[in-house]
Amino acid sequence: MKSEISIKVTDKYKAEYAKGYPLITKEALENPEALQNEGSILKLTDKQGRFLAKGYYGLQNKGFGWILTHDESETIDQDFMERKLATAIGRRQAFYSNLETTAFRVFNGEGDGFGGLIIDYYAGFYLLSWYSEGVYTFKDEIIAALQNVTECKGIYQKKRFDTKGQYIEEDDFVTGERGEFPMIVKENGVNFAVYLNDGAMTGIFLDQRDVRNTIRQKYAKGKTVLNTFSYTGAFSVAASLGGAAKTTSVDLAKRSSSKTIEQFSVNGIDFETQDILVMDVFNYFKYAKRKELKFDVVILDPPSFARSKKYTFSTSKDYTNLMKEAIAITERNGVIVASTNSASFGMKKFKGFIDKAFKDLGKKYSIVEEFTLPSDFRVQKEFKEGDYLKVLFVKLG
Incomplete structure (x- = not known):
């Protein structure tokens, strides 16, 4: 039987937890020093000792644990x-x-x-x-x-x-x-090779299923497609199966090349007809401008934070500049698929990054598609941070 610790909640968070907010934060607790062993069941009360909720103590980047029930009689077993x-x-x-x-x-x-x-x-x-x-x-x-x-x-x-x-x-x-x-x-009839036994990643990000399908069904046919931060090339595979004239996949990780070749191959696509490049995406933007390359579709799905020898990228600080780089090599009337999985800001702020990039360059645009998490990635309405995915299909004017 797990130990149960009684923890008092500040008045500010008392109301939040009553509304169903699930994250237990340090700021919400009157006596966080009472927390010792992770996995302990926490009985949250107000300052007068009245029951609010039960959860568990578990440190992760978001907070101190999670609320599991508002029923005092319910056992976490x-x-x-x-x-x-x-x-x-x-x-x-x-x-x-x-x-x-x-x-x-x-x-x-x-x-x-x-x-x-x-x-x-x-x-x-x-x-x-x-x-x-x-x-x-x-x-x-x-x-x-x-x-x-x-x-x-x-x-x-x-x-x-x-x-x-x-x-x-x-x-x-x-x-x-x-x-x-x-x-x-x-995934929607497309094959993907995955590994459940090979490090932190499996080879595919399941949250982008609807976006890949949309690229394949509506935006790829006859188009040249640039997939930046391409990982295992899943977007490139979707575009190729959608009839893209050619795909170019760019990622700094050395493994990205063999992984992308594998994803093309399990779908019967000749990878030698596609461009697969292992290089820093920012260096590729410079190369593309120098060679006057332009693409009909550019996919931008960077990690929230990334560091290479020359560059440090943070979504919240650098997405506008990344967008400007993409705009410079996108054809007139082309489409940029702008994506982020950062939970530190919402869709409104993300749209602001896009808007600033176009305004700074004096160019026009329209948002033609908008995606958040697919239906299997269930989100609690009281915890908006849980709906982290933001994807915009941006058409250049």
Whole structure:
């Protein structure tokens, strides 16, 4: 049985928690020094000792833990987790029955009622991501609960924490049968090679499913497409299958080349007809300007923070300048797919970055498509930060 600690909440946050805000922050607590062992159950009360909510203590970059229930009599045990998982799986039944898409999110942290835990489905296998030591203390109960409420070929995990609260790249086979990698999953009929046993990343970001499909269905045919920060080339594959005249994929990571070749190959596309470049994206922009290259579609999906030998990139500070670089090599009436996964600002501010780039250059534009997280990435309305993905299809005037 986990220990339960009574913690008093400041008056300011008392109202927030009453409304359903799920994140336990240091600023919300009157006596944070009482917190010692991650994984402890926290009983949150107001200053008068009246019950507000129950959660757990788990340090991650966002805060001190997550609220799990507003019912004082509810016990945080395996039965509790089975109820949460069964509800989440029930919400995704349309995905389970879709043979054209065999990789999707099953449990999206606080959006499904248990912050710090992510569960993704890959063609019969489940991948659990733990975001704090605190949530990891629930591992045995959560895995048993998952096995009780659904059929699993096998379960893998990724621990995205260390004792200092930083992210680390680690993964592990947990139980069931081991997968054969690369594992081929489908997304709207497109094949993707994924690895559940190879570092922090699997080879595809599932949250961009709708964006890839839109590029393939509506924007790629006959177009030249530049995919920057291309990772394993998933956007390039979507564009190529949508009839793009040619794709160019650019990423600084050396592995990006072999991974992109693999993604083209599992879809029967001759990778030698595409350009795959391992180089700094900012250096590529300079090269493209020097060679007077222009593209019909430019995809900008940088990490929130990145560092190379010459450049440090932060979305909140540098996206406007990145956008200017893209505008300079985009054809008239071309489209820039501007994307960010930064949770530190909302869509309004992101649109401001785009607007400033065009105004500074004296150019006109229109936003023709707008995306946030797909439906399997369930978001809690009281926690807007959870809807981190922002994608705009920007047409040049």
